[in-house]
Every structure is written in structure tokens, then in C-alpha cells.
Amino acid sequence: MSTDIKFRKGLTIKLKGGANHQISQANRSKIFAINPPVFHGIKPKMSVKVGDRVKVGDAVFYAKQNDQIKFTAPVSGEIKEIVRGAKRKILSIEIIADTEDTFVDFGAKTPGKLAGPQVKESLLESGCWPMIKQRPYDVIANPSESPKSIFISAYDTAPLAASYAVTLEGREQEFQAGIDALSKLTEGKVHLSTGSSASFLNEIKGVVLHKVSGKHPAGNVGVQIAKVDPVNSGDRVWVVNPQDVASIGSLFLTGKYNPTKIVALAGSQVDKPQYYKVIQGTRIKDIVGGNLKSGKSRMISGNPLTGTAVGLNGFLGFYHDSISVLPEGDHYSFFGWMPFIGNHKFSMSRTFFSWLTPNKEYDLDTNLNGEERAFVMTGEMEKVLPMDVYPMQLLKATMIQDIEKMENLGIYEVAPEDFALIDFISTSKIEAQQIIREGLDLMIKEVG
Amino acid sequence: MKFIRKQLDKVKPHFDEGGKFEKYAPAYYGIETFLFVPNHTTKHGAHIRDGIDLKRVMITVVIALLPALIFGIWNIGYQNMGDGQGFWDYFIFGAIRFLPMVIVSYGVGLGIEFAYAIFRGHDVNEGYLVTGLLIPMIMPIDFPLWMLAVSVVFAVVIGKEAFGGTGMNILNPALVARAFALFSYAPYMSGNTVWVADSVADGVSGETILGALAGGVDPGTSVFDMFMGYIPGSVGETSVLMISIGAVLLLATGIASWRIMLSTLIGGALMAFLFNIIGSSTNELLNFPWWQHLLVGGFAFGLVFMATDPVSGAQTNTGKWIYGFLIGVFAILIRVVNPTLPEGMMMAILLMNVFAPTIDHYIVEGNVKRRKKRLQKVNV
Numbered sequence: 141m142s143t144d145i146k147f148r149k150g151l152t153i154k155l156k157g158g159a160n161h162q163i164s165q166a167n168r169s170k171i172f173a174i175n176p177p178v179f180h181g182i183k184p185k186m187s188v189k190v191g192d193r194v195k196v197g198d199a200v201f202y203a204k205q206n207d208q209i210k211f212t213a214p215v216s217g218e219i220k221e222i223v224r225g226a227k228r229k230i231l232s233i234e235i236i237a238d239t240e241d242t243f244v245d246f247g248a249k250t251p252g253k254l255a256g257p258q259v260k261e262s263l264l265e266s267g268c269w270p271m272i273k274q275r276p277y278d279v280i281a282n283p284s285e286s287p288k289s290i291f292i293s294a295y296d297t298a299p300l301a302a303s304y305a306v307t308l309e310g311r312e313q314e315f316q317a318g319i320d321a322l323s324k325l326t327e328g329k330v331h332l333s334t335g336s337s338a339s340f341l342n343e344i345k346g347v348v349l350h351k352v353s354g355k356h357p358a359g360n361v362g363v364q365i366a367k368v369d370p371v372n373s374g375d376r377v378w379v380v381n382p383q384d385v386a387s388i389g390s391l392f393l394t395g396k397y398n399p400t401k402i403v404a405l406a407g408s409q410v411d412k413p414q415y416y417k418v419i420q421g422t423r424i425k426d427i428v429g430g431n432l433k434s435g436k437s438r439m440i441s442g443n444p445l446t447g448t449a450v451g452l453n454g455f456l457g458f459y460h461d462s463i464s465v466l467p468e469g470d471h472y473s474f475f476g477w478m479p480f481i482g483n484h485k486f487s488m489s490r491t492f493f494s495w496l497t498p499n500k501e502y503d504l505d506t507n508l509n510g511e512e513r514a515f516v517m518t519g520e521m522e523k524v525l526p527m528d529v530y531p532m533q534l535l536k537a538t539m540i541q542d543i544e545k546m547e548n549l550g551i552y553e554v555a556p557e558d559f560a561l562i563d564f565i566s567t568s569k570i571e572a573q574q575i576i577r578e579g580l581d582l583m584i585k586e587v588g
Numbered sequence: 589m590k591f592i593r594k595q596l597d598k599v600k601p602h603f604d605e606g607g608k609f610e611k612y613a614p615a616y617y618g619i620e621t622f623l624f625v626p627n628h629t630t631k632h633g634a635h636i637r638d639g640i641d642l643k644r645v646m647i648t649v650v651i652a653l654l655p656a657l658i659f660g661i662w663n664i665g666y667q668n669m670g671d672g673q674g675f676w677d678y679f680i681f682g683a684i685r686f687l688p689m690v691i692v693s694y695g696v697g698l699g700i701e702f703a704y705a706i707f708r709g710h711d712v713n714e715g716y717l718v719t720g721l722l723i724p725m726i727m728p729i730d731f732p733l734w735m736l737a738v739s740v741v742f743a744v745v746i747g748k749e750a751f752g753g754t755g756m757n758i759l760n761p762a763l764v765a766r767a768f769a770l771f772s773y774a775p776y777m778s779g780n781t782v783w784v785a786d787s788v789a790d791g792v793s794g795e796t797i798l799g800a801l802a803g804g805v806d807p808g809t810s811v812f813d814m815f816m817g818y819i820p821g822s823v824g825e826t827s828v829l830m831i832s833i834g835a836v837l838l839l840a841t842g843i844a845s846w847r848i849m850l851s852t853l854i855g856g857a858l859m860a861f862l863f864n865i866i867g868s869s870t871n872e873l874l875n876f877p878w879w880q881h882l883l884v885g886g887f888a889f890g891l892v893f894m895a896t897d898p899v900s901g902a903q904t905n906t907g908k909w910i911y912g913f914l915i916g917v918f919a920i921l922i923r924v925v926n927p928t929l930p931e932g933m934m935m936a937i938l939l940m941n942v943f944a945p946t947i948d949h950y951i952v953e954g955n956v957k958r959r960k961k962r963l964q965k966v967n968v
Contacts, residue, residue, distance in 0.1 A: 153636070189772075234693040239665035372963045438635060445634045466636065469629050474589045476625030477649060479841070485639030490841040491648050492639055503713025508628040509623060510641020511711060517645065518903040519845060528959075532903065533952050548956040555635075563634035567642055568755075 146355030149526040159404035172421040178521040195246035197397035212267025214420040248395040251321035271384035276552035287378040295335040297359035298443040311386040318389030343531040356544035407465035417496035445560035459477040469507025513568040524561035538579035614705035618712030636709035652834035689724035725824030726870035728782035783820035825889040844896035848912040855916020858905035892931035
């Protein structure tokens with residue numbers, strides 16, 4: 141049994157360099173890292189010192205606001221360095237990895253036979269908890285709360301996104317165990333959405349299955365929630381990435397924290413785009429190394445719309461299952477604003493002829509293609525946000541920090557990633573994701 | 589191209605922080621970014637961006653204006669000289685009369701824009717590229733240049749910068765210039781003598797169709813002439829054919845709102861049709877066929893290029909329908925019923941500019957209510 145969700149609005153951006161369906165084992169990095177800034181809103185408190193030895197699953201730091209939320213080591217080894225930035229903010233904790241991992245044994249359990257609090261405890265203790273994020277606010281879920289429902293979107297429509305058909309291959313049992321565990325955390329339902337393709341996901345038990353179709357952002361869990369079970373003021377909905385569901389399942393089946401995942405290495409600057417089996421916190425260089433085309437590239441942990449720019453020496457983000465490598469666009473273009481010229485660029489508007497070739501894959505770089513301006517054009521943002529929200533009005537309310545207006549206009553229903561396409565299409569180059577992120581942080585502070 | 593780039597790079601350090609002309613950086617960047625789309629890369633948010641920017645949008649609108657502009661210049665000559673001359677005779681005559689107006693409009697307007705940018709330390713916005721061309725296109729050809737300059741100053745300073753510049757203005761700046769001119773210099777903006785160049789000296793009748801109708805006379809202009817634009821009027825407004833070409837470009841590129849265009853057309857047609865039904869023995873305008881109402885005066889030009897201004901118009905999709913429809917209704921209402929103004933498009937658009945935020949407010953309020961209702965349902 142499944143219901144169909146169709147989205148009419150949106151924009152699919154086709155980029156060159158999609159990953160081939162081939163999985164290789166990435167070289168094991170000598171150094172792994174956990175980067176606390178990846179966990180938005182978390183103030184890290186260290187559990188270890190430089191020189192300490194850790195096993196996979198040993199806590200490295202915990203959240204200052206809630207010491208139950210632990211962040212654990214993805215590899216066994218020795219703490220090499222705690223990298224700090226301005227105001228001694230912890231940016232990264234680097235671990236020198238052993239050649240062979242040793243694991244903390246949390247004990248194998250059958251999630252179906254556990255009660256909610258026991259599941260919660262296992263997740264918190266093992267470091268799996270940060271995999272669960274909440275709406276509103278798009279931050280790590282608060283373990284003392286109970287969500288009205290849990291959403292898992294196993295359908296990714298973002299450009300260069302990893303295909304779940306590849307990344308979840310062979311993890312059916314783990315995934316089912318993960319669902320069994322998560323379903324203990326809510327009184328409500330666990331919603332799982334998939335694309336149209338056949339996979340084991342259609343046979344998963346204990347979920348409400350949704351078949352999603354449409355252009356990006358149809359695969360965003362936020363727009364699916366808005367359609368199925370919208371977030372009201374005071375509500376909590378939890379969301380988990382599909383590979384993390386399998387990792388949670390793996391914890392219960394084996395008793396070990398499982399930090400392995402499959403990531404797509406994609407983008408027009410990649411020589412042979414394909415999938416790699418990696419461990420969380422792998423150094424980008426160890427995945428990308430030797431597989432780049434010449435020219436200045438930008439490495440992005442995540443997809444080109446929502447990912448984080450990292451250097452070759454940066455590390456794979458906790459929530460990311462793709463690495464995108466795009467050409468840097470720091471070049472001038474003479475009279476580059478001339479309408480109907482420059483058709484190697486992609487545009488939602490028809491001031492380029494790119495709309496005549498809807499199936500063409502584009503090689504887009506990181507040029508802003510203009511400068512930031514005041515809001516002028518209207519109606520364009522609405523085309524790419526399939527929610528019952530007025531995006532421009534919400535952005536303006538957020539910019540002037542009018543909390544009541546933000547609430548009224550639906551700030552609780554949105555996450556920055558839902559505004560990624562607005563970043564992309566905006567004629568005035570409005571930084572919508574950033575504005576929404578700052579707005580959500582304001583709401584956390586003022587409303588909680 | 590490389591040469592220009594080199595020269596720009598050479599002088600650039602003077603405008604950077606700590607440079608000699610640091611204060612004038614906005615002016616430098618205004619020129620540099622006009623020549624080259626800058627090398628700025630994404631710093632926050634999405635790493636890739638759509639190819640569109642405000643310059644491209646504004647230039648597309650300028651291109652959409654060109655057919656009406658070129659025809660308008662030709663028509664200046666044609667109206668003055670009558671039949672029997674070659675294309676270039678008309679065109680050159682028109683250009684000599686019209687280009688000074690464009691130069692004054694751009695010169696004064698962009699001068700103020702640059703001055704404000706330097707004064708306030710922000711980038712030069714592109715909005716005036718369109719406004720600066722629209723203003724001379726909606727003025728009578730004999731309008732004195734100094735009056736034009738004063739109108740431009742008023743439009744840019746009071747109509748736009750006072751509200752915070754591009755994107756913040758409530759009224760369409762080009763129409764502010766025209767309204768200012770109409771109320772300040774009425775004799776130069778209305779009547780039978782201003783719409784054709786040198787009509788008094790050359791003894792050519794400069795009466796517009798609407799002017800004649802308001803006076804109770806049927807000018808007997810053929811529908812073909814009205815559609816093609818072989819009639820007296822402001823430079824840009826006469827040729828419905830040329831305006832339609834611009835409209836097609838704006839709609840095809842998705843820059844102007846089809847909702848506003850369509851609803852304005854429907855509103856105007858309905859209102860004129862209603863007046864046809866009512867009829868009148870004293871007011872010829874009531875009897876003027878409803879579809880011909882759409883061909884004359886500034887209706888078509890206002891519909892395509894003025895009502896669709898995204899900044900001063902309604903911003904929600906539903907709001908656009910209401911906004912456009914009411915513009916159409918009021919334009920014809922003012923045109924037919926108001927005895928002092930033979931044309932109502934400008935007033936209708938300015939009026940609806942004022943009400944656009946109110947319309948949007950109620951549309952958005954509907955969304956807010958829906959959300960609150962949903963919350964109540966859950967709490968019950």
C-alpha cells in the first residue's frame with residue numbers, strides 16, 4: 141500500500157558528471173575528522189584530550205546543551221589535534237586512524253522487542269542520535285521530546301545526488317531494523333517516501349509508504365512533510381537520512397556503531413564519477429585524489445545546492461552522501477548580461493535559449509552570474525517552492541526579524557535546503573538559505 | 589575586450605578600500621559591471637546560480653521596447669510631414685526630435701542614480717535603464733527638454749530614492765514623471781497641439797483620437813491605422829502592433845507577468861463593453877466600440893510596459909489578477925467618464941500601484957488564516 145505524492149512546481153537542474161553505478165572501496169585515510177560546526181546549533185564539550193585512544197563508538201564530544209547527545213569516533217585511533225578557530229570555537233577533531241578498527245560493543249538487540257526509552261538510550265550512547273534531525277529548525281532532535289511523526293525520504297532530486305538504489309544496495313535487513321527502532325520513538329507514523337523505481341524499500345514493513353514524483357525539490361523531506369503532515373507551531377517532526385536508518389539498524393543487529401556509507405563522487409571536474417564506500421569523516425583528498433580534471437575546482441561535501449565548500453584537505457560531512465566537484469567561476473564575462481547569449485549557462489528564465497534543450501546536461505561553474513540586488517522580480521520564487529508558503533514574504537519578514545510575521549507565514553515548515561532553489565533562480569541573487577538559517581536560529585532563541 | 593579588461597584592472601586599485609577614489613567606488617563598479625559580469629563566485633548557499641541577473645532582465649525589457657521606439661521615431665516624422673516621403677526622411681526627422689529627450693532622460697536620471705550610489709555607498713541599480721527610456725516614450729514630442737529634466741528629477745528623487753531606491757518604490761517611476769509633468773506643465777501635456785512635432789508652426793492637426801472623441805467628434809481613423817499606429821500620440825504608445833511584438837518577447841522570456849497583462853486586457857474590455865451597452869447621446873466615448881478602446885491611447889503601452897512593473901505592481905499571483913483587472917477597469921472608466929483627462933491609463937496604474945500592497949496583504953492574510961485554522965484543528 142502506498143500513496144502517490146506529485147509535485148508540479150520545482151526545477152530540475154541537470155549537471156554533467158553524474159556518478160556511474162559502480163562502487164569502489166576508497167583508500168583508508170590516515171586521518172579522520174569530526175567537525176562540530178556540521179551539527180548546527182551544537183556547542184561541543186570535549187570528552188577526550190589530545191593523545192587519548194578511542195575505539196569506534198567512543199564519545200569524542202557531547203552537546204553542552206544536552207550531555208546525553210554524544211558524538212562518537214568513526215574510527216579507532218589516537219586523537220591527533222583539536223583544531224580551534226576564532227574565540228576558541230572547536231572546528232575539527234582529528235583522529236589518527238589505526239590500520240584495523242576496534243569497536244565498542246554496545247550489545248546486539250532486537251529493536252522490535254525494545255521499548256522506546258531503551259531504543260533512545262542505545263542511540264544516544266552509541267552516537268547514532270545526531271542522525272535524527274527535527275523540523276522545525278533543522279537541528280538535531282531533542283531526545284526529551286517525542287515527535288508526531290518521523291519522515292525518511294529515500295528519493296533525492298537534487299543535482300548530482302547519489303541514487304539510493306546504489307547507496308542502499310544490500311542493506312535491506314539493516315534498513316528494516318532501523319525502521320523498527322525508529323518506530324519506537326513516536327506515537328505517530330513513520331513515513332517513507334521513494335521514487336518510482338522498484339527496490340526493497342517498497343517491501344519495508346511498519347511504514348507509511350509514499351511514491352513521490354516531480355521536479356526538485358520533490359525529494360526534499362521538508363516539502364513531503366508539508367504535503368502529508370505539516371508542521372504546526374509547537375509540533376515536532378523528526379527526519380533521518382536513509383543511509384543513517386541503515387546505520388541505526390546495523391547498531392542493533394551487530395551491537396557496533398557503523399560509520400560506513402556509500403557516497404557519490406560527481407561533477408564535471410571529476411574524471412571518472414562513481415560511488416565509493418567510505419567511513420564518515422574521511423578526508424576528501426582520499427576519495428577525490430587523482431580523479432580530477434585540470435583547472436580550478438571547488439570541492440563540495442554534499443550536493444551543489446546545499447553542500448559545504450571544503451578543500452582537498454577537508455572532510456566528508458556527517459549528513460552528506462555525495463561529493464560534488466565543480467569548476468570555480470572566478471572569471472569575467474564581457475557583456476555577459478546580453479540576453480539570449482551565453483547558452484552554456486542554465487536558466488529557469490527564457491532569456492537564454494537553454495529552455496529549448498531540456499535534456500541537455502550543463503557544466504555550471506560557481507560564478508554568481510551577476511551581483512546581489514534588492515528584490516525586484518516577483519513570482520519566480522513561488523515557482524520552485526512546492527509548499528503553501530509565500531517565500532518572498534517569508535524572506536522579507538525574516539530579514540526584518542518580525543517573529544510574529546515569520547510564525548504566521550510558516551517559518552516552522554521550512555528548512556534552508558527547501559530554499560536552495562530560490563538561491564539558484566533568484567534574479568537579485570538573494571541568499572535565501574542563509575536568511576532562512578538565521579531566521580530559524582532567531583526562532584530557536586526566542587521561541588525554542 | 590582584453591584591452592578594456594586590462595585598463596579596468598589598472599585603475600581598479602584606486603577605487604578599492606584605501607585607494608584615492610575609494611568614495612567613488614560605486615560609480616566605478618557601475619561601469620565595470622556593465623562591461624563585464626564580475627568574477628564573483630558564490631560564497632554562501634547554493635554553489636551554482638541561474639544565469640539570469642537584473643541587468644539581463646532590464647536589457648531584455650529595453651529590447652522589448654525597441655520595436656515601439658523605432659516605430660515611434662518614424663511616426664514623429666510621418667505625423668509632421670504627411671504622406672510622400674521616404675522612410676529615412678521620417679526617421680531622421682524623428683530621431684533629431686526624439687534623441688535629445690532620451691539623452692536628457694538618461695543623463696539626468698543616471699546622474700542622480702550614480703550620485704545616490706556614491707552618497708549611500710551602494711551599487712548602482714539597473715532599474716533606471718528601463719525607466720529612462722520609458723519616460724521620453726510617454727511624453728509628447730514637443731515637450732521642452734528642461735521640463736523633461738525637472739520631471740525626471742522628481743521621478744527619481746521623490747518617486748524612487750525617497751523610498752529607498754530600486755525595489756522599494758511604491759509608484760512606477762516613469763509614470764510619476766509623467767504625472768508630475770501633466771500637473772505641472774498641463775498646457776504642454778494635453779490638448780490638440782502637443783502630440784505632433786511643430787503642429788502649430790506647420791499647421792498639422794495634432795488631435796488624438798481620444799481627444800476628438802471627448803470633444804464629440806468621430807475622427808474617422810481606420811482601425812488599421814489605429815493598430816499600426818499611424819496616429820498622433822506619445823512616441824511609444826501609438827503602434828499596437830509594435831507594442832505586441834514587445835509583449836511577445838516579455839511573455840516568452842517570462843519577464844513580465846502574463847497574469848497582469850491578461851487581466852488588464854479583460855478588465856479594460858469588460859468595462860468598455862459595459863459602456864457600449866449603456867450608450868450615450870452626448871458622450872461619444874461611450875459609443876466607441878469596446879475593442880477599439882483597447883487599440884487607442886496609452887492602454888496597450890501601459891498594459892505591457894507599465895502595469896507589469898514587478899516592483900510597483902502586486903506581488904502575489906492571485907493579487908496580480910485583481911490588480912491587473914482593476915487597472916483595466918479604471919483606465920476605461922477614467923477615460924470615458926472623467927471630463928478633464930482624455931486618457932485614464934496612467935491614473936489607473938498609479939492608483940492601483942497604491943493599492944497593490946493592500947491587495948497583496950489580503951491575499952497573504954488568507955494564507956496566514958489557513959495556517960492558523962490548521963493549528964486550531966490540531967489543538968482541538
